[in-house]
Amino acid sequence: MFKYNWAVREEWLKWCEEISEAELLAKRAGGVGGILHTLFHVIDVEWSWIRSLQGKSDFDESFDNYRSIRRVRELEDVFRPEVEAFVLNWNDGLEDLVYRDIGGDGKERVLTWGEVMRHMIAHEIHHIGQLSVWSREIGRKPVSANLIGRGLASGITG
């Protein structure tokens, strides 16, 4: 389902190229509050989880430095190869590895790597659902969210 998310995300990045910067940056109700900010957010969060699972340092930049489709695509181009390298090497032996997460409330939660992977998948699909509403609100056809018909028949990474 990561390949599904990457394919849909790529289509949304292309979709953005037809939309004015004012619409991409406009403040909207729900989610992180805007179209381009959402794409920045899903790219950021996916990479951050991958880094955190591996005990590596996190990304802590604000959207303020990424307020154009060009800048967001640059971030995607930098982050995606590292995420792909991790996801495409996934195997069932990693499923039950423990990850200790410190939540926003400072409390520790004991998670498994598999749970985190599924959280990452759901996180992006949820935010893309928000884009689809905002798209219709500005009179544009959203990217298809269909998973079938994309030739992605292969487990959690597919």
Add this chain to the structure above:
Amino acid sequence: MFKYNWAVREEWLKWCEEISEAELLAKRAGGVGGILHTLFHVIDVEWSWIRSLQGKSDFDESFDNYRSIRRVRELEDVFRPEVEAFVLNWNDGLEDLVYRDIGGDGKERVLTWGEVMRHMIAHEIHHIGQLSVWSREIGRKPVSANLIGRGLASGITG
């Protein structure tokens, strides 16, 4: 991720009980065009896929007959046990079974059962993302979409 979807759906059904019927039925931009209609749609589509995979007859009722939270919950109560029985008996041996789908355009697509299962998962999460925007638009806090922290650490059914 089915258990995740069922848990989130249950929270949205509860959430609806605090919202006026006018808001639940109001026509909105995106998706199937309304809050209650979306919940009807995800329940309907999930069950229809499970039935189709098994070569059983489909459900072909209109939302017109389900325009109240009581009616939608009745549908959920009828459909969910059958869906659960199928999903909770899932095993890797079913992954590559072939399902021949006739699309809206009349064309046949050759899918695998695993692909259909992942499509069902993504389908619901996408539509729930739409609910989260409409929720904020009417000034209400949406149901959390987080998968982590729900104690659902167990593969595709989790």
